[in-house]
Amino acid sequence: MISGFGTVGQGVAEVLLRRKEFLTGRYGAVPKVVCVMDSKTVTKDPEGLDLAQIVKRKQETRSVGEERYTDSLEVLDSVDYDLLIEVTPTDIKTGGVGLKNITHAFECGKDVITVNKGPLALEFSRLIGLARENGCKFRFEGTVGGAMPIINLCHENLVGENIRSIRGIFNGTCNYILSKMDKGQPYEQALKEAQQLGYAETDPTNDVEGYDTAAKCVILANSVFHRDVSFKDVKITGISQITADAVAQAASHNMVIRLIGEVSDTKLEVSPRLIPAGHPLGISGTLNIAQIDADLAGPITINGRGAGKIETASAILSDLIAILDERHGHA
Amino acid sequence: MISGFGTVGQGVAEVLLRRKEFLTGRYGAVPKVVCVMDSKTVTKDPEGLDLAQIVKRKQETRSVGEERYTDSLEVLDSVDYDLLIEVTPTDIKTGGVGLKNITHAFECGKDVITVNKGPLALEFSRLIGLARENGCKFRFEGTVGGAMPIINLCHENLVGENIRSIRGIFNGTCNYILSKMDKGQPYEQALKEAQQLGYAETDPTNDVEGYDTAAKCVILANSVFHRDVSFKDVKITGISQITADAVAQAASHNMVIRLIGEVSDTKLEVSPRLIPAGHPLGISGTLNIAQIDADLAGPITINGRGAGKIETASAILSDLIAILDERHGHA
Numbered sequence: 007m008i009s010g011f012g013t014v015g016q017g018v019a020e021v022l023l024r025r026k027e028f029l030t031g032r033y034g035a036v037p038k039v040v041c042v043m044d045s046k047t048v049t050k051d052p053e054g055l056d057l058a059q060i061v062k063r064k065q066e067t068r069s070v071g072e073e074r075y076t077d078s079l080e081v082l083d084s085v086d087y088d089l090l091i092e093v094t095p096t097d098i099k100t101g102g103v104g105l106k107n108i109t110h111a112f113e114c115g116k117d118v119i120t121v122n123k124g125p126l127a128l129e130f131s132r133l134i135g136l137a138r139e140n141g142c143k144f145r146f147e148g149t150v151g152g153a154m155p156i157i158n159l160c161h162e163n164l165v166g167e168n169i170r171s172i173r174g175i176f177n178g179t180c181n182y183i184l185s186k187m188d189k190g191q192p193y194e195q196a197l198k199e200a201q202q203l204g205y206a207e208t209d210p211t212n213d214v215e216g217y218d219t220a221a222k223c224v225i226l227a228n229s230v231f232h233r234d235v236s237f238k239d240v241k242i243t244g245i246s247q248i249t250a251d252a253v254a255q256a257a258s259h260n261m262v263i264r265l266i267g268e269v270s271d272t273k274l275e276v277s278p279r280l281i282p283a284g285h286p287l288g289i290s291g292t293l294n295i296a297q298i299d300a301d302l303a304g305p306i307t308i309n310g311r312g313a314g315k316i317e318t319a320s321a322i323l324s325d326l327i328a329i330l331d332e333r334h335g336h337a
Numbered sequence: 338m339i340s341g342f343g344t345v346g347q348g349v350a351e352v353l354l355r356r357k358e359f360l361t362g363r364y365g366a367v368p369k370v371v372c373v374m375d376s377k378t379v380t381k382d383p384e385g386l387d388l389a390q391i392v393k394r395k396q397e398t399r400s401v402g403e404e405r406y407t408d409s410l411e412v413l414d415s416v417d418y419d420l421l422i423e424v425t426p427t428d429i430k431t432g433g434v435g436l437k438n439i440t441h442a443f444e445c446g447k448d449v450i451t452v453n454k455g456p457l458a459l460e461f462s463r464l465i466g467l468a469r470e471n472g473c474k475f476r477f478e479g480t481v482g483g484a485m486p487i488i489n490l491c492h493e494n495l496v497g498e499n500i501r502s503i504r505g506i507f508n509g510t511c512n513y514i515l516s517k518m519d520k521g522q523p524y525e526q527a528l529k530e531a532q533q534l535g536y537a538e539t540d541p542t543n544d545v546e547g548y549d550t551a552a553k554c555v556i557l558a559n560s561v562f563h564r565d566v567s568f569k570d571v572k573i574t575g576i577s578q579i580t581a582d583a584v585a586q587a588a589s590h591n592m593v594i595r596l597i598g599e600v601s602d603t604k605l606e607v608s609p610r611l612i613p614a615g616h617p618l619g620i621s622g623t624l625n626i627a628q629i630d631a632d633l634a635g636p637i638t639i640n641g642r643g644a645g646k647i648e649t650a651s652a653i654l655s656d657l658i659a660i661l662d663e664r665h666g667h668a
Binding site: 021024025028147153154155158159162163164165166167284286300302303304305306307308309310311314316317319320321323324326327328 | 352355356359478484485486489490493494495496497498615617631633634635636637638639640641642645647648650651652654655657658659
């Protein structure tokens with residue numbers, strides 16, 4: 007069951023098609039997608055939908071199906087599924103339909119994979135508790151850093167470490183703008199260019215005011231540091247007030263300005279910081295990066311693509327394989 | 338059962354002691370170490386050894402026990418254990434006692450964790466086959482990149498990716514020397530400094546001729562790219578012939594020279610390469626770094642400490658937890 011069929015949902019369909027052979031080899035068959043819904047319509051087939059056809063239909067008609075629905079929970083109830091891939095758009099204020107869908111799925115004992123930051127940034131502990139009570143698996147690698155492995159990396163490879171802090175760049179849009187400002191562009195012009203390239207939305211508030219980074223920090227604080235915090239607990243400063251002057255001033259000291267999210271047992275903060283040129287966090291362009299400070303392993307730095315249709319879907323694939331492996335008792 | 342009690346073996350003991358609470362919480366008890374052997378002596382206790390005492394004894398007397406042995410396989414046979422942590426020194430020519438110990442452990446149905454590169458660089462497919470035939474788990478995260486997660490990252494988080502290539506710096510000693518040469522030091526002086534700091538051995542051949550990097554590339558080629566290659570298949574050029582002139586020449590083009598290992602379906606090569614200044618692979622100092630080119634996720638870069646007592650032991654801890662989780666049916 008896939009809820010949400012925008013860029014990421016279509017990416018998931020495409021990735022499942024591209025990995026047909028791999029999934030068949032590993033599990034005997036590609037997992038059946040029995041239902042896909044976008045914001046208004048739904049299409050179902052208990053025998054498994056033809057994903058290529060649905061992507062085509064969505065692109066041609068802007069709808070996944072001809073059947074319109076009014077209540078997504080009724081759709082969920084009408085389908086026999088065991089895993090929800092929740093990829094509706096992030097709503098950081100209310101959690102949106104994603105929060106409802108995830109809650110409902112857990113209440114019905116279904117596993118969930120999501121890249122929707124809203125529900126997690128607002129009600130992390132409730133959702134984790136609900137998953138646990140109902141014996142459901144819950145994975146959300148793609149919520150932070152897109153294709154850059156970070157959550158599962160900390161939960162699995164680094165599970166024996168005491169992670170002291172994570173600092174990083176978790177928003178490619180801001181980083182693109184700041185990188186352009188390094189080259190002398192004023193903020194407004196850099197933002198406009200980011201919008202023209204599709205990196206920034208028409209209303210860029212969510213990115214440039216640091217809200218998106220803050221949501222990701224909340225998810226890291228809860229999932230890696232086992233804190234019980236939500237979006238309102240983050241100290242947030244965005245980049246919209248950064249002047250060309252400030253950037254030039256930084257450059258004269260061989261520094262760049264980057265929007266850094268920092269999380270630890272006591273910190274939960276998003277703010278523009280001065281980073282020495284050449285420092286890993288001084289990275290340019292749209293990549294995301296995270297520096298993990300682990301007590302035994304020492305510092306570990308990872309970077310990768312923080313967004314993109316196939317890239318984000320690849321994080322969902324990684325979560326899907328982890329869940330299917332557990333179900334199949336794979337090593 | 339721990340075979341080998343040099344720096345890494347002692348690091349393992351220390352890490353097990355430091356993670357007593359974590360391991361007890363996760364598994365009900367710290368795994369018992371029933372036997373430790375160094376190159377000449379052995380100490381055993383079926384109820385579990387006092388690791389702190391053994392580290393102390395080793396540091397004071399240079400031996401782990403008073404009982405001398407001649408054949409490590411006889412020692413293995415004399416003990417009731419289920420997991421071998423094999424951390425004897427790497428012997429890249431013959432595989433050394435490590436190869437014998439690992440082979441024997443698999444033949445007796447035991448799981449194995451190792452950071453010993455020799456056996457894997459020489460007889461990877463035989464060992465993997467042996468582990469499979471005997472239903473044994475085999476993990477070796479620490480053989481490549483020390484505390485930098487790479488093998489398990491590719492096997493687990495990125496298992497759904499087609500990894501097209503891995504390029505990286507896998508030897509901190511060479512990178513230290515090359516970084517010093519960037520600052521104008523001649524090779525001989527930089528090497529001497531590395532030796533004084535304990536980064537390079539008295540006989541630095543293994544590092545500076547690229548053999549250590551080559552062994553790691555063989556392990557990646559076999560484990561990540563499912564090739565069937567061994568040490569002799571690597572095209573190797575080391576750094577001992579790099580002149581101050583060559584480094585200066587590179588610098589004049591805004592480049593640095595780094596010893597890069599590259600592995601793909603068709604490549605298996607270690608050589609000094611020109612890297613643009615500011616490029617992630619142009620990293621300075623003793624860190625290791627790997628660039629993974631994945632078809633869905635895109636490029637992922639990770640760096641971390643490639644060596645060190647606790648750092649290497651942290652990779653062993655990560656493997657140990659993965660094996661214990663599987664045994665205990667953990668998520």
